[in-house]
Amino acid sequence: MSKGQTPPSAPATGADHPLKVLIADDDPDILVSGRFLFRNEGWGVTQARSPKEALAAIEKDEFDAALVDMNYARNTTAGREGLDLVTEIRKVDPDLPVIVMTAWGTIDLAISAIKCGACDFVQKPWDNVRVVQQLKTAASACRALRKSRLLEEENRLLRGEGASPDFVCKSAPMRKIMEVVDQVAPSKANILLLGENGTGKSLLARIVHERSALQEGPFISVNVGGLPEGLFESEMFGHVKGAFTDAKADRVGRFELAKGGTLFLDEIGNITLSQQNRLLRLLETGEYERVGSSRTLKADVRIISATNSNLRAAVQAGNFREDLFFRLNTVTMELPPLRDRREDIVELAERFVAAQARKYGRKIKGLDASAEEAILAHTWPGNIRELSHAMERAVLMCRGETIVRHDLSIEPDDSAPASLESMSIEEVEQVLIRKALDRNEGNVSKAAADLGMSRATFYRRLKEQGK
Numbered sequence: 001m002s003k004g005q006t007p008p009s010a011p012a013t014g015a016d017h018p019l020k021v022l023i024a025d026d027d028p029d030i031l032v033s034g035r036f037l038f039r040n041e042g043w044g045v046t047q048a049r050s051p052k053e054a055l056a057a058i059e060k061d062e063f064d065a066a067l068v069d070m071n072y073a074r075n076t077t078a079g080r081e082g083l084d085l086v087t088e089i090r091k092v093d094p095d096l097p098v099i100v101m102t103a104w105g106t107i108d109l110a111i112s113a114i115k116c117g118a119c120d121f122v123q124k125p126w127d128n129v130r131v132v133q134q135l136k137t138a139a140s141a142c143r144a145l146r147k148s149r150l151l152e153e154e155n156r157l158l159r160g161e162g163a164s165p166d167f168v169c170k171s172a173p174m175r176k177i178m179e180v181v182d183q184v185a186p187s188k189a190n191i192l193l194l195g196e197n198g199t200g201k202s203l204l205a206r207i208v209h210e211r212s213a214l215q216e217g218p219f220i221s222v223n224v225g226g227l228p229e230g231l232f233e234s235e236m237f238g239h240v241k242g243a244f245t246d247a248k249a250d251r252v253g254r255f256e257l258a259k260g261g262t263l264f265l266d267e268i269g270n271i272t273l274s275q276q277n278r279l280l281r282l283l284e285t286g287e288y289e290r291v292g293s294s295r296t297l298k299a300d301v302r303i304i305s306a307t308n309s310n311l312r313a314a315v316q317a318g319n320f321r322e323d324l325f326f327r328l329n330t331v332t333m334e335l336p337p338l339r340d341r342r343e344d345i346v347e348l349a350e351r352f353v354a355a356q357a358r359k360y361g362r363k364i365k366g367l368d369a370s371a372e373e374a375i376l377a378h379t380w381p382g383n384i385r386e387l388s389h390a391m392e393r394a395v396l397m398c399r400g401e402t403i404v405r406h407d408l409s410i411e412p413d414d415s416a417p418a419s420l421e422s423m424s425i426e427e428v429e430q431v432l433i434r435k436a437l438d439r440n441e442g443n444v445s446k447a448a449a450d451l452g453m454s455r456a457t458f459y460r461r462l463k464e465q466g467k
Contacts, residue, residue, distance in 0.1 A: 018042050018044055019064045019065065019135070019139050020044040020046070020061070020062070021043050021044070021046070021063060021065050021066070022046045022054060022057055022063045023045060023068075024047075024049075024050075024051070024053070024069060024085070025048075025049070025068070025069040026049055026050060026069065026072050027069070031047045034067065035047060037132070038132075046061065050072060051072060051081055051088070054068060055085070055089065058092050062093070063093075063096055064139035064142055064143060065097050066096055067098075067099050067101060067135065068082060068085055068086065068089075068100055068101070069082060069100075069101055070082030070100050070101065070109065071102055086100060087116050087117065090117040095142055095145055095146055096142065097119045097120075097141065097142050098117065098118045098119060099118065099119060099131075099134055099135065099138060100113040100120075100122070101124055102124065119138050120134050120138065120248075122134065133245075134246060136228070140226075144222065144223055144227075168344045169344065170344055171336075171341040171343040172343075173336040173341060174336070177333055177336075180331070181208055182211070184208075185207075185211035188212070188302045190302065190303045190305070190327065190328055190329070190331070191208060191303075191330065191333065192268075192306070192307075192328045192330075192332045193205060193304065193307075194333070194335070195308060195334055195336070196308055196383055197308050197383065198384050199335040199336070199384060201306040201335055202266060204335065205219075205221075205304040208262070209261070209304075214260065216260075217258075218257060219261055220254050220257050220263050221264040221266060222266065223266045224265045224266065224271050224275070225269065225270030226270075229272060232271075232275045232278065233278060233291050234247075234251060234291050236253050236254050237278075237288045237290055238250070238251050238253030238255075238256055239253075239292050240290050240291070241292075243292025244291070244292070247291075247292065255282070255288060255297075255301060256297065259300050259301065260300055260301075262302045263304070264304050264305075265305045266305075268311075269307035269308070269309030269311055273319070276320065280321060280327065283303070283324070283328075286298060286299050287299065305328045311325055311329075337380070337383055338383040338384055338386075339379045340439065345375055345376060345380075345387070346367070346372050346375065346376070348384065348387060349367060349375055349391055350366050350367065352391035353367065353394070354366075356391055356392045356395040357395055360395060360396065364398055364401060364402065364403060367402065368405075371402075371403045371404055374405045374408055375390075375408065375410070390410060394408050394409070429461065433451070433458075433461060444459070444462075
């Protein structure tokens, strides 16, 4: 069936799970060949023998890419059924990349397929190595797009429809963050955002953009930590037609797309040393070239980076370039975990409930006292993202007009500290002092100010606690 053979390889997991591919063809030999080839890559494979079966599969499950034949029973050479199938797939799942295949490949048919929404074209018999790479490339772009849209949806929910695009920031840690934002946003200084997963780094990046002099320019977000080594330069800097085997047309990179605006580099701590070298060169010179081109382009963007990694430790371990670290962190902001923002939790939850109630058409007024008590007692290891999902479940499970504790289905947290009600005053004081010191990286003056104490009183309390 195929001209090239591809050796067994490790499963292609993309960001977090193996690829899921749909292959549609009325030829059993094609289906068998595709199943063996793609499962050899560690992918999940679903087969369809007709356009009807293919559409049913897409409506039932989410795929990373689809490989579909152009000819079925209606006509064996014209490709009309394949074109119709591509059109219908785009209606069901607009993000799903579709690669079409036919044994009667013509330029005209390929162009028609692309116009209908296909992303690439394969002529049978296919070359194993090439078709695998085509699917990997398409799936990677699909996952990046879906993640970007998921983040946008989370940001929308966090803000609340019609609400101000600011954080909920009643808590002292968030008030400090917003003070820094107000001070540095108008500049074009590079910013490094730190914090656990789910703390809202992507939303803060957008807020900085919206308060900057670049707000009229684009805001481009890219998960650089999830880009495969072979796609990094093409995704970030673009490429010209013919630069490599699958470069069928010029491609604009993220730096060019973000020209005059902000480029948000998420998961910056996960990029490889070779990717760091390529990024550093651009940051040092402000110049880059598209892959396959000798024409030098000038970058005109503000860079905001984000990571949940300890970059200082990565620098010391030799896993992250120190010079790149200093280029990225002109200003550093560390978002606190939700457990350190107790004053914000209830308002955030109410916003999520209101947004999800609108989404599902539910008439829900909010949370009762028992639900508020439960969410305040939980440590929220998944931070704002976990709170959002918990409120969505609660809206779906709620049987009345108000969410009660039973609706929350919050998993017990064995690592949760004892509730304040069960602590002595001395124990509560110890917890508050420890958190204040952690929050201010051991700076006694700042920790004392956080707690409304003088330095002398703070030192006396530390001494009494044996610290």
